[in-house]
Amino acid sequence: MGCFPCGGGSNKKTKKEDQIPPPSGEKSEKASRSASSKDGPVDVKKEGASSESNGSQQISAQTFTFRELAAATRNFRPDCFLGEGGFGKVYKGRLESSNQVAIKQLDQNGLQGNREFLVEVLMLSLLHHTNLVNLIGYCADGDQRLLVYEYMALGSLENHLHDLTSEKKRLDWNTRMKIAAGAAKGLEYLHDKATPPVIYRDLKCSNILLGEGFHPKLSDFGLAKLAPVGDNSHVSTRVMGTYGYCAPEYAMTGQLTIKSDIYSFGVVLLELITGRRAIDTSKTAGEQNLVAWVSSLPRSQIVIIRKFFVFMVVILMI
Ligand SMILES: Nc1ncnc2c1ncn2[C@@H]1O[C@H](COP(=O)(O)OP(=O)(O)OP(=O)(O)O)[C@@H](O)[C@H]1O
Ligand SMILES: [Mg+2]
Numbered sequence: 498m499g500c501f502p503c504g505g506g507s508n509k510k511t512k513k514e515d516q517i518p519p520p521s522g523e524k525s526e527k528a529s530r531s532a533s534s535k536d537g538p539v540d541v542k543k544e545g546a547s548s549e550s551n552g553s554q555q556i557s558a559q560t561f562t563f564r565e566l567a568a569a570t571r572n573f574r575p576d577c578f579l580g581e582g583g584f585g586k587v588y589k590g591r592l593e594s595s596n597q598v599a600i601k602q603l604d605q606n607g608l609q610g611n612r613e614f615l616v617e618v619l620m621l622s623l624l625h626h627t628n629l630v631n632l633i634g635y636c637a638d639g640d641q642r643l644l645v646y647e648y649m650a651l652g653s654l655e656n657h658l659h660d661l662t663s664e665k666k667r668l669d670w671n672t673r674m675k676i677a678a679g680a681a682k683g684l685e686y687l688h689d690k691a692t693p694p695v696i697y698r699d700l701k702c703s704n705i706l707l708g709e710g711f712h713p714k715l716s717d718f719g720l721a722k723l724a725p726v727g728d729n730s731h732v733s734t735r736v737m738g739t740y741g742y743c744a745p746e747y748a749m750t751g752q753l754t755i756k757s758d759i760y761s762f763g764v765v766l767l768e769l770i771t772g773r774r775a776i777d778t779s780k781t782a783g784e785q786n787l788v789a790w791v792s793s794l795p796r797s798q799i800v801i802i803r804k805f806f807v808f809m810v811v812i813l814m815i
Pocket of ligand 1: 579580581
């Protein structure tokens with residue numbers, strides 16, 4: 498993948514935006530299909546679904562006041578802090594109803610904003626599946642933007658694959674397969690069951706959250722797009738995604754298709770097989786990009802990785 502232009506990102510939290518203007522004559526980002534556009538709601542054929550879906554669903558998420566969420570996290574106390582991404586900080590909280598939740602607070606000076614917030618609320622209000630994280634509600638008091646999710650007790654796949662501590666055991670092969678299969682089912686739901694289909698655009702290990710028993714759920718839909726319908730083969734967009742996971746043809750042309758997610762899924766499979774990060778700037782130049790590194794291996798080693806890869810894909814298809 499030597500021609501892949503997204504290789505410059507060194508900070509994994511540095512979201513996203515290697516912006517390439519859409520090729521001339523094609524629709525701009527604003528005009529292209531997105532969940533926040535006037536295209537209408539997503540109609541979903543349910544699987545593990547928790548609400549009605551007939552193409553005219555109402556937003557199912559609850560609204561919270563800032564005061565309620567401050568109380569749930571005991572004023573965003575540091576010991577409730579779970580982690581931080583491009584959107585902002587994430588805290589563990591407990592609602593009055595006694596539910597444990599994860600609360601993500603928009604960083605007002607951060608890289609993401611209202612648009613991602615709106616797309617996240619819309620998408621997760623309309624899409625329901627056992628392998629997608631459940632959005633419980635949101636807060637849009639004044640300038641505050643917070644998202645309230647079900648709490649995923651085991652954190653993200655990234656936490657379990659990389660930077661292991663002595664308390665955290667290396668994932669066994671069966672668990673890796675279970676996670677890959679669950680993530681694939683979530684993706685299949687977005688691509689094949691939602692109408693129109695949804696392109697996720699942000700599939701990566703940190704967005705695969707793990708519940709009890711390592712049950713995986715896809716999270717973070719702020720970049721999701723409605724897929725092209727009819728004769729259109731792609732959606733033209735600004736290139737958004739995360740370095741190392743972004744399909745090269747999308748990064749080069751801005752033409753987004755469902756296959757872009759499949760490329761990202763392939764990178765996640767490679768991470769599960771090799772235990773290496775998609776991008777690892779602590780390694781030497783030739784080893785920083787996982788896909789480029791695997792491609793540069795001697796043929797005999799590529800054959801072994803390919804066997805694992807094919808094995809995983811075949812199991813996923815059963
Ligand atoms: N619903 C949740 N339950 C438990 N932990 C969560 C939940 N959502 C997020 N987290 C934790 O919060 C941390 C930050 O997540 P976040 O999605 O904001 O960032 P990220 O995925 O690491 O980066 P990016 O912004 O690029 O997607 C992650 O380490 C994740 O483990
Ligand atoms: Mg995330």
